Amino acid sequence: MEIPRHWRLKQQRYSLVGEVCPHCDYKIFPPRDVCPNCGDEAKELYTFSGKGEVYSYTTIYEAPSGYDANAPYTVAIVKLQEGPMITAQLTDLGDQPVEIGMPVEMVTRRMRNDGDERGIIVYGYKFRPRLAVA
Amino acid sequence: MTDVVIAGIGQTEVGEHWNISLRELAFAAIQDAVRDSGGLKPQALFVGNMLSPNLSNQAHLGALVADHAGLTGIEAITIEAAGASGGAAVRQGYLAISSGMVDVALVVGVEKFTDQVGPGVDAALATASDSDFEAVQGMTPTSQAALLMRRYMHEYQVPADGFAGFAITAHANGAGNKFAMFQKAIKPETYAKAEIVSEPLNMFDIAPNVDGAAALILTRRDLLPTNFAHPLVKISGSASASDTLALHDRKDMLYFDTAQLSTGKAMKQAGIMLDQISFFEYHDMFSIYAALEIEAVGFAIKGKGWKLAADNKIGLKGKIPCATMGGLKARGFTGGATGVYQAVEAATQLRGQAGANQVAGAKYGLIQSLGGPASTAVSHIIERIQA
Numbered sequence: 001m002e003i004p005r006h007w008r009l010k011q012q013r014y015s016l017v018g019e020v021c022p023h024c025d026y027k028i029f030p031p032r033d034v035c036p037n038c039g040d041e042a043k044e045l046y047t048f049s050g051k052g053e054v055y056s057y058t059t060i061y062e063a064p065s066g067y068d069a070n071a072p073y074t075v076a077i078v079k080l081q082e083g084p085m086i087t088a089q090l091t092d093l094g095d096q097p098v099e100i101g102m103p104v105e106m107v108t109r110r111m112r113n114d115g116d117e118r119g120i121i122v123y124g125y126k127f128r129p130r131l132a133v134a
Numbered sequence: 135m136t137d138v139v140i141a142g143i144g145q146t147e148v149g150e151h152w153n154i155s156l157r158e159l160a161f162a163a164i165q166d167a168v169r170d171s172g173g174l175k176p177q178a179l180f181v182g183n184m185l186s187p188n189l190s191n192q193a194h195l196g197a198l199v200a201d202h203a204g205l206t207g208i209e210a211i212t213i214e215a216a217g218a219s220g221g222a223a224v225r226q227g228y229l230a231i232s233s234g235m236v237d238v239a240l241v242v243g244v245e246k247f248t249d250q251v252g253p254g255v256d257a258a259l260a261t262a263s264d265s266d267f268e269a270v271q272g273m274t275p276t277s278q279a280a281l282l283m284r285r286y287m288h289e290y291q292v293p294a295d296g297f298a299g300f301a302i303t304a305h306a307n308g309a310g311n312k313f314a315m316f317q318k319a320i321k322p323e324t325y326a327k328a329e330i331v332s333e334p335l336n337m338f339d340i341a342p343n344v345d346g347a348a349a350l351i352l353t354r355r356d357l358l359p360t361n362f363a364h365p366l367v368k369i370s371g372s373a374s375a376s377d378t379l380a381l382h383d384r385k386d387m388l389y390f391d392t393a394q395l396s397t398g399k400a401m402k403q404a405g406i407m408l409d410q411i412s413f414f415e416y417h418d419m420f421s422i423y424a425a426l427e428i429e430a431v432g433f434a435i436k437g438k439g440w441k442l443a444a445d446n447k448i449g450l451k452g453k454i455p456c457a458t459m460g461g462l463k464a465r466g467f468t469g470g471a472t473g474v475y476q477a478v479e480a481a482t483q484l485r486g487q488a489g490a491n492q493v494a495g496a497k498y499g500l501i502q503s504l505g506g507p508a509s510t511a512v513s514h515i516i517e518r519i520q521a
Contacts, residue, residue, distance in 0.1 A: 009266060030267055036383070055387075056288075058280035058332045060272065064256035067272040075273050077281060077382050085382035087268045100288050111270060122270065 006122055013124035014108055018084065020046035027082040050106030051130065052080040057090060057098050066112040078104055078127050092128035105130040138231045138369045140516070141238075141358055142171025142351030143478040148315045148466035150248040151345040156190050157202040159347040160244040164203045167240070167349035172359035174351050176240035178230050179203075179210035182223030183243070184470035188258035189250050199242060214470070216262035216505030217419060219243070220348070221374070221473025221512030227352045228372045228514075237357055243474030244347040255343060262506045264380040276340060278381050278507050279420035280332035286388055286422060287334060290437035294334075298325040299443025300421040301338040304457045307450065308464025310490035311479075315344050315466035339421040341462035348474040350481075367484045370498070371400030371515030379509045390423075392511035393430035393502060404498065404515040408432050411515075412496040413455040413483060415476040417504040418462045427502060428456075455493045458483060473503035473512060484518040 009030075011017040018029030019042050026037035027046060035042040057076035060067075067073070074090040076098070090098060091109055104127035111124045144166025146159055154162075160181070168174065179200050187193040196210030215222040220243035230236035247255060256276075260269040263278065286292065301320060308314040320338070328336035355366070375395035378384055385391075401408070414433070418424035425439035433454050434442050442448055448456040459465055459479040468475060480499035482488050488496075502513045 065253035
């Protein structure tokens with residue numbers, strides 16, 4: 001169940017909290033304390049807008065344990081507006097086909113469960129299609 | 135630095151070995167390698183394995199494998215680097231010998247995938263990715279490869295079936311390797327009609343997860359038995375590199391930096407240029423990885439790696455023979471044993487013992503195993519040092 005692990009990550013999972021580098025202004029997600037761009041210390045928290053676009057995606061039919069209830073689902077790498085790339089499921093797609101470059105926005109959804117009624121349910125970010133705004 | 139010679143090689147057939155345990159598989163390969171070396175006794179054991187703690191509830195393989203091979207007392211550890219575990223174990227054996235601290239090293243790669251099936255195996259394989267930010271999202275190694283392949287095909291206008299050449303070459307070579315999982319050539323139509331697993335990946339873009347063990351005996355040249363039976367083969371270059379674990383953290387997801395860095399270092403140590411490489415054993419766990427390795431190593435420019443396979447330039451008589459004994463696709467993906475199988479196959483080629491799969495005049499082989507989507511790469515140059 002690893003409750004502390006999931007608890008530690010709730011700011012990232014529910015609010016897309018990362019860091020911004022005070023030296024080069026690079027936006028970092030998830031937080032890692034060392035800026036991957038300039039190598040300096042970066043501990044200032046930064047909340048991402050949740051807006052991004054699809055870099056690539058695929059649909060999973062045979063899911064690993066804990067995700068079988070969800071299958072088939074679409075998983076993507078999303079490029080956040082502020083720069084970083086992030087791995088997440090796409091949701092609320094309906095009949096809409098997914099395309100590289102499609103604008104998306106973050107929502108909070110159930111990501112997995114532990115397979116039994118008393119197990120932990122893990123919530124976190126997913127991305128749904130966003131109507132392009134002028 | 136002292137010459138590190140591959141004195142003995144051993145391998146089991148790759149397959150679904152439901153009747154053979156992890157320790158028995160390892161021992162079978164060890165027996166063959168020790169016999170092949172003329173009976174050399176190792177002082178150190180390096181085990182390459184990625185998933186036995188998950189899939190067999192067994193960690194601590196160093197002690198287990200040494201014990202079961204009648205080598206109780208020698209130093210023994212496991213090396214783990216996901217799919218590159220075997221390559222990393224080869225590197226540890228190389229370092230031990232070349233440092234002069236160990237006289238004879240035994241390197242064993244062993245993996246048992248098939249005691250479990252389905253979602254449990256997929257979840258275990260996902261431990262090679264970033265657990266907190268990739269696996270928890272339901273991303274799997276297969277889906278990582280699928281979305282890389284999709285992006286690649288989008289950026290470089292690759293036609294459908296553009297990657298067919300990798301599977302076709304692998305299976306053609308598997309047919310000549312009695313240890314391979316698949317020993318039958320396939321036709322282009324088979325690829326074209328294959329079931330889609332995770333778009334755009336089809337069944338033939340993915341290597342099967344199967345059981346196997348391979349072993350090497352490494353030693354210094356001056357320690358070889360007097361009537362040593364084989365042409366001399368040595369490890370001339372050995373290097374490893376790491377990149378961001380998560381695929382989404384890469385500066386360029388379509389360039390395998392680690393493949394370039396580790397190969398460059400290994401070639402420099404061996405004192406060779408790219409055009410001197412006689413064959414390339416890449417980590418074709420997915421066909422897209424083969425294409426990206428070909429590009430990062432420099433056999434093709436960015437976006438053109440797939441064409442080398444499509445234009446049949448990677449066959450045994452091609453410009454750069456690849457997967458000469460079937461690769462991961464036809465030999466099978468044996469997890470942490472992969473890098474050791476690659477070393478065994480390269481030694482076989484360089485000794486001139488590859489039979490129907492012989493690459494004529496093979497002098498230098500490049501072997502490369504990857505952890506994840508090249509989050510780790512381990513590359514070796516293996517050289518024939520006398521006729």
